Amino acid sequence: MDLNKILYKDDFSAEEIEYLLSLSNIDEVEQLRLRAYEVMKQYCGEYVSARGLVEFSNYCVNDCYYCGIRKSNQTVSRYLLSKDDILKAAHRIVEYGYGSMVLQSGDRNDKEFIDFVVDIVKEIKSQTRSEQLPEGLGVTLCVGEQTLETYKKFYEAGAHRYLLRIETTNPELFKQIHPKEQTLESRKHALSLIKQAGFQVGTGVMIAIPGQTLRDLANDILFFKHYDIDMLGMGPYLTTTNTPMEKFADACQKNHDYTLRLALNMISVSRIVLKDVNIASTTALQAMDDEGREKGLLHGANVIMPQMTPMYVRKEYQLYDGKPCLEDSVEHCSNCIKFRVISTGREIAMNDWGDSKHFTKNHKHA
Numbered sequence: 001m002d003l004n005k006i007l008y009k010d011d012f013s014a015e016e017i018e019y020l021l022s023l024s025n026i027d028e029v030e031q032l033r034l035r036a037y038e039v040m041k042q043y044c045g046e047y048v049s050a051r052g053l054v055e056f057s058n059y060c061v062n063d064c065y066y067c068g069i070r071k072s073n074q075t076v077s078r079y080l081l082s083k084d085d086i087l088k089a090a091h092r093i094v095e096y097g098y099g100s101m102v103l104q105s106g107d108r109n110d111k112e113f114i115d116f117v118v119d120i121v122k123e124i125k126s127q128t129r130s131e132q133l134p135e136g137l138g139v140t141l142c143v144g145e146q147t148l149e150t151y152k153k154f155y156e157a158g159a160h161r162y163l164l165r166i167e168t169t170n171p172e173l174f175k176q177i178h179p180k181e182q183t184l185e186s187r188k189h190a191l192s193l194i195k196q197a198g199f200q201v202g203t204g205v206m207i208a209i210p211g212q213t214l215r216d217l218a219n220d221i222l223f224f225k226h227y228d229i230d231m232l233g234m235g236p237y238l239t240t241t242n243t244p245m246e247k248f249a250d251a252c253q254k255n256h257d258y259t260l261r262l263a264l265n266m267i268s269v270s271r272i273v274l275k276d277v278n279i280a281s282t283t284a285l286q287a288m289d290d291e292g293r294e295k296g297l298l299h300g301a302n303v304i305m306p307q308m309t310p311m312y313v314r315k316e317y318q319l320y321d322g323k324p325c326l327e328d329s330v331e332h333c334s335n336c337i338k339f340r341v342i343s344t345g346r347e348i349a350m351n352d353w354g355d356s357k358h359f360t361k362n363h364k365h366a
């Protein structure tokens with residue numbers, strides 16, 4: 001295949017995407033990265049959008065085989081932050097000038113939880129209005145599969161972006177990493193409900209899941225395009241002790257360099273194929289490489305999520321082993337992120353929601 005020609009195409013076949021993902025020669029990877037960066041600059045600009053991340057609860061009704069906060073993991077102490085603590089975090093996020101926050105938790109579908117989320121979103125929206133942010137902080141939710149009615153409630157409360165990873169679009173692989181109660185079909189359906197409720201829709205996959213092929217990842221990217229996704233969050237699969245997938249730890253360790261490169265290629269190729277979507281440089285990248293998040297930005301990502309979860313619960317939200325920033329204060333994380341972004345020659349866009357251009361382009365009001 002002719003790399004130079006493919007990099008400048010508009011439409012891509014699964015074969016071409018797979019070829020781009022497979023690049024490993026330093027010069028070719030650099031060519032891919034530069035093209036991704038160029039596309040990012042053209043469609044999204046060079047600013048980096050920040051969302052303060054608050055992992056507000058680790059209670060979870062699901063039992064995903066890869067995840068450290070799965071319901072069967074009894075080594076985790078379960079917590080739900082108080083509304084006060086979440087609001088404090090929101091005010092901090094405003095102080096740092098980030099403009100947006102992500103509220104993430106394990107999955108729960110009970111009324112008490114749903115009401116809690118609705119209330120806290122409303123409070124955050126009403127308490128964070130200012131001259132710089134006339135409509136308050138932008139709120140992104142990441143609280144799992146819900147009904148249309150619930151998604152609508154969340155949207156009406158003021159949240160306007162929603163993240164729900166598909167994890168993998170290969171039906172067999174999805175089955176291998178989830179209990180049978182969780183299905184790929186229901187995930188896909190949830191994504192369409194999120195869209196129907198009015199949200200900017202974010203999804204993503206784990207990269208280098210044991211058994212996953214490059215063709216699977218190529219199909220994942222085609223799925224993002226087909227589903228008209230607005231935002232992407234992807235990161236390497238990392239082993240977690242006390243989960244059924246712990247047994248792959250040695251293999252994962254051995255493939256460390258390959259996985260990191262593949263994760264970065266996945267960001268670049270998604271950028272080149274999808275062009276104007278928001279792409280996050282995720283914490284899991286930094287778990288693999290101290291400069292993983294900077295590398296993600298250099299490979300075409302335009303969103304970063306500074307850790308704003310209060311320190312006293314952070315250790316209980318270990319989705320995977322080696323999660324960074326567990327001992328760092330919120331102040332430290334904020335400074336650290338700023339310097340990490342600056343080291344890539346870019347800046348964080350202050351007091352800005354940083355909405356997905358892909359969404360705003362398609363939803364211009366007349």
Ligand code: SAH
Nearest residue numbers: 066067105106107144165236237238319320
């Ligand atoms: N329950 C919420 C959010 C919590 S999990 C939801 O389902 O949306 C957030 C993401 O962490 C998951 O979607 C998954 O992709 C990622 N994750 C979980 N365990 C992981 C692991 N071992 N390695 C890498 N990423 C993991």
